[in-house]
Amino acid sequence: MGYSRGAAPEPLTEVIGEVSEDLISLGDVRAEYIIFTPVKCNSFIKTVETEGVVFNVKPIIFSQVKKAEEVALFICTAGPEAGERSRRYMKEGDLLRGYVYDVIGSEVVENAADRMQEALRASVAARGMNITNRFSPGYCGWDVAEQHKLFSFFKDNYCGITLTASALMNPIKSVSGFIGIGREVIYAPYNCSMCDDKNCLYRGRKSTRSEGPDTSCTGFRSV
Amino acid sequence: MNQLLEKLSTCVEYGKVDLKSPYPPAMKDQEGAFELTRQALDAGISPGNILEEALIPAMSRVGQKFSRNEIFVPQMLMAAKAMSSSMIHITPYYLSGETKRRGTFIIGTVKGDLHDIGKNLVSMMIEGAGWEIIDLGVDVSTEKFIEAVGNHPGAVIGLSALLTTTMENMRRSVAELREKFPDLKILVGGAPVTAEFCHKIGADHYSPDPQGAVEYLKQLS
Known part of the structure; x- marks a missing residue:
């Protein structure tokens, strides 16, 4: 929300606590991945292909995944309530609570993605493989419309997520994307200066993956 | 004071x-x-x-x-x-009617887009500047924007989009609004929107934050 530690105005900390507790108690969070192999990377046109589907990922992402031997496609959601409660509170005039539901909803789904990523890392490490960062359509130059290609790998309503014609996921607090897997790929601290999206949600944020997220979460699967 | x-x-x-x-x-x-x-x-x-x-x-x-x-x-x-x-x-x-508003501002998130936090922030700041707000919500069709402008002659309109895919719908809505109401002032905003895009689609003003929209409206009222 922009505040440095301890600088948030007093009501905010209280509302964040209440909203976090509420969203966690709902148990709506889902996160799953599916691993596909083999992967073909074309360095001339910066594409990644698996199962006959070609992802036009553009240079920033391609440079990270070009040595991948497998790819994990993932979807995660905080569930429908984060977005719905945000809208409801905003409409009822409790603007602050509505906004906090929106922000915490994003945090919840990113945290779920962190845990899913850690579960994947541990799983492939047993085979002597590494993983890359996770990448999503709409970021790092990857066209958000490619979300349709990604969703073609999942059954309808997988994890309760549907995709609109404009490539918007519903529930709105959901993330999708892929992670490269291979013996020679690395997880690299991402440098935002590589990207020209000045309004990106993640700009300037530190990755939590390297901080060792909780790995006790279950429910992830490799199909 | x-x-x-x-x-x-x-x-x-x-x-x-x-x-x-x-x-x-x-x-x-x-x-x-x-x-x-x-x-x-x-x-x-x-x-x-x-x-x-x-x-x-x-x-x-x-x-x-x-x-x-x-x-x-x-x-x-x-x-x-x-x-x-x-x-x-x-x-x-x-x-x-004892007190007059500075004008009427119609706002909505374009077709195909369900994001509304940015739109709501802009709405409340413009309302705070003395304007009447007609909030059309999210996923607003061009027809609905046109109908709202028709119902509020002299209003200014603001379109929001948060996805690169829905920027195309913004372009279409602006083009049709411009065709029906050549003198209509159109503001656009949202994370992927830029001043360059605003100019390209024929809108009148882009601002990266709500205050920029307020300042622009001040010049009109």
């Missing part, structure tokens, strides 16, 4: 809603925007003066501080809530 109005302006700026509101802590157990607006009206200060001298300047300071990154969205929302509590007393004067 009248002391009462000065106090009211401070309450709105810092989000002190009413007497029972515990925030901000430094103003705990003090009267807030709700009570002070009532007192100002009872003291014979016109609703127009309350707006022009206390409420609108307070929201303007909030918008400027937000633009300078001195405050963040939560404080802006708290100020907007305090402003709303004042408006409970002011709105009847708008309805009776």
Whole structure:
């Protein structure tokens, strides 16, 4: 929300606590991945292909995944309530609570993605493989419309997520994307200066993956 | 400035809603925007003066501080809530025609897009600048935008989009609005939108933050 530690105005900390507790108690969070192999990377046109589907990922992402031997496609959601409660509170005039539901909803789904990523890392490490960062359509130059290609790998309503014609996921607090897997790929601290999206949600944020997220979460699967 | 109005302006700026509101802590157990607006009206200060001298300047300071990154969205929302509590007393004067708004602003998130936080922030800051807001919500079709402009002659319109895919719908809506209403002022905004895109699709103004939209509207009113 922009505040440095301890600088948030007093009501905010209280509302964040209440909203976090509420969203966690709902148990709506889902996160799953599916691993596909083999992967073909074309360095001339910066594409990644698996199962006959070609992802036009553009240079920033391609440079990270070009040595991948497998790819994990993932979807995660905080569930429908984060977005719905945000809208409801905003409409009822409790603007602050509505906004906090929106922000915490994003945090919840990113945290779920962190845990899913850690579960994947541990799983492939047993085979002597590494993983890359996770990448999503709409970021790092990857066209958000490619979300349709990604969703073609999942059954309808997988994890309760549907995709609109404009490539918007519903529930709105959901993330999708892929992670490269291979013996020679690395997880690299991402440098935002590589990207020209000045309004990106993640700009300037530190990755939590390297901080060792909780790995006790279950429910992830490799199909 | 009248002391009462000065106090009211401070309450709105810092989000002190009413007497029972515990925030901000430094103003705990003090009267807030709700009570002070009532007192100002009872003291014979016109609703127009309350707006022009206390409420609108307070929201303007909030918008400027937000633009300078001195405050963040939560404080802006708290100020907007305090402003709303004042408006409970002011709105009847708008309805009776005794007090005039600066204009009507129609706003909506374009077809295919369900994001509304940015749109809501812009709405509340423009409302705080004395404009009537017609909020069409999210996933708004071009036809609905056209209908709203037809129902509110002289209104200004704002279109929001948060996805690169829905920017195309924004382009279509702007083109059709422009065709039907050549003199309509059209503002556009949203994370992927830029001044260059605004110019390219024929909209009149782009602002990366709500205060920029408020400043533009000031020039029109």
